[in-house]
Every structure is written in structure tokens, then in C-alpha cells.
Amino acid sequence: MKKICALVLLIALLLCGCAERAPVEREIFAMDTLMTLRVWGDEEDASAAVAEINRLDALLSVTEESSAVSMLNRDGAATLDEDTLLLLQTAVEISRRTDGAFDPTVYPLVEAWGFTTDERHVPSQDDMEAALALVGVGQLRFDGNTVALSNHGTLDFGGIAKGYTAQKVAELLQSRGVVTAFLSLGGNVQTLGSKPDGAPWLVGIADPENPSQAIGCFRFYDSLALVTSGGYQRYFEDGGVRYHHILDPNTGYPADSGLASVTVLARDGATADGLSTALFVMGMEKATALWRESEDFEAVFITEDGGIFATDGAASLLTECAFTVIER
């Protein structure tokens, strides 16, 4: 009888061990988007992650008057904290790699189109030329951790801050001993480690024609950053023409590269975020050329006519859709 009891107890214990610990979930509104966090840790870990997001939101915001980036925009020069400096350096590097297809100084153009307000409109030729004159990373001067921005330009981290934040939160959780987390910061996904039950992460790519539904799905098991940029995300119509929010810093107009969306996969969150915008602006041909000379990202392109093209590294993770593989 004792043996049977012991056996039953052992089986019960084993079954308890099999039951997965549920993650701590948080939903917050920050950086002008909805963020959901799933942290396989304790309440304190999740709270620390939320605090880190709120810290970076205030630090990197152009509307927070005391932030270094606000001071730089207002005074033309500022001494930057570690995070702002690192993010700016990453942004400038991506801008240089992509011939200015991504540009952290694009804000005057975004303002001219009214994408920062509720009054979205096609700018006049004069407004467009005035804004274009302020755009370009060549106007930034670095001297240690002091940065100057000439010509009254404006810096904005809108196209890269969420990716950087996701990366920083993942690093913070890792330093606290958390081995698994899933961070979804408004279109930016960052995974940390693999699921405790051994199942893959399943991240769908929105169908540009019907964004609430997935057109394909990435299946993978480890830490990765995934970011999608698409012209369908924010736009307005004027005279029967649709104008979306991803502006080409070189022309001043919404990028017209034949792409409906670009999804970038990378180890580094800020890189994935900045490059997703840049590749969308560049179009598939130039973006593919950049991919061939790089080793830090993979990408999936969805063209305006519905074609799906995946670089070979991305193709190995992509399921639930037919696509063409781009060979290296």
C-alpha cells in the first residue's frame, strides 16, 4: 500500500512539474501605442519592465520638455545621456547605411504633412522645400556626448525608439534572471529566450489588405526582434489619392517603392526598427542589395500586388504562406 501511495505521490509531483507557470501579463499605453508584455517571472520583474518603458518614453520623447532631445531641438545643442546618445548614434549609422532612407531628422517633413496632428494634408511646395532643407544627418555634429544640430532642424526618434526600448527591456529582464519574455510594443516584437513548454513563438505578419489578419507566420524558438513597416498603417486621402505616413527623406513625399510592407528580423531591436522603415522607403531592389552586403538582419517584403518575398534567413522561419525566396 505504501509503495502505491509513494508512486501516486511521485506521479502527482511530476504532473505538477509539467504544468507551465503562467507569465505575468501587462498592458500599457506608452510611446503613443499599445504595448503588451508577457514576462515569465514575478510581479516585480513585470513592474520593472513597465518602469523601464516609462523611463525611456519620457527620456526619448520630443514632447517631454525636459528631455535631452527636446533641449537639442529647442537650443540647437545638448549634452546627451547614455541612452539618447546611443540611440542617436544607431540612428545615424542606419541613415548612413541606407543613403538617408531612414533619417532621425525627418520630423520637419512629418510636421509639414500634418502627421503629428489630426490635420493631415499635402504641404504646399514652399512648405515642402523649407522642410526638406532641414532634413539630413549631416547637420548633426558630435563632440563627445554633446551634440549640435545646425539649421534649426528637429530630431525625432519615432521610427526607432520602440525597437530600442524593446531591446533595453529584454536586457533588463535578462539581468534580473528572467529567461523568457514576449514584448509587443505596437508593431515591434521582441522575444527573450524560448517558451518554457518548448513550443515555438508564433508571430503573424499582418495582411496589408486586411491588417487584423495574418498573411503568414514566423515560427522560431529564441531571442529575436521583429518589426513591420507598412503604408497601410497610417494614411489620409486627398483628391482620390492615398498618402501614407512613411515619408522618403530624399523626396519629401510618401515612399512610392511598390511595397505594401516590410518586416525586418534582427538580433538588435533598434536596428530592426530603423531598418524596417528604411527598407520600405528603398524598395525591394535596393533593400535586397543592402541585405546582401549585411549580416545583421533578414527581411520579408510584401509588394503592392500581393507578392511575398523572403530573404533566405527569413524564409527558413516563415510558414502558412507561399513566398519567393531571395537567395544570397
Add this chain to the structure above:
Amino acid sequence: MKTKHWILLFALLAAACLLCSYFIFFGGASASIATVRSDGVTVMTLDLTVDGEYRIASDYGENTIRVADGKVSVESADCPTQDCVRHAPANSGAPIVCLPNRLVITFSDAAEYDAIIG
């Protein structure tokens, strides 16, 4: 083991099989339940098989949600962007979000993916 015990064991196994097959065959269907959250707090669970119209008000603003033909949509919102109102009626996939009013409508089938990005 007595015959009674065998019958009981068999009945339990049969019940477990039935339950499993239910989830296997019907688990992947479109959601019939949607959850409405306002500023992170669940304020309503919608049965999408029952038509209706509901007003959700918070410190951030007001939205009117409609359930019709098994789908949920945002009928009106006092927010400036109206992105949620333009969202097509849905019963699955990515959540419907009204950012200014901090309103989020999620679907019970969303567990199929960890997230949909775009």
C-alpha cells in the same frame, strides 16, 4: 479490479477523449467571445452571437461598440483619429484599438499567435 471500477475508468477515458476532440475540431474556429478593456481593465465580455450596442466611457473618452452578424465594430468614438471606427468589423485576429481613449477589443482566438505585427 471490480467490473464497476473498469466501467468508471472507461467512462472517464471516454469523457476525456470527447473533451479533447471538441477542442481539436472546434478550437481553431473564429472567436465567439471578445473582451473589451478600458485603460488595461476588462470592462466587458462580448458574446458575438448576440447582437447589441454598448457605450464604453472612461476618463479618456467614449466609444460605442456594436455586435452584429457575429462580428464586433466600433460604431462611434469621440477621439480625433477615428482609426478604430475605420477598422472593419472583426471576430478574430489582431485587436481593435482606440489609442486616444485607451480602448482595446481582443478576440479569444488570438492565442493562435503570440502577436500579429503590422
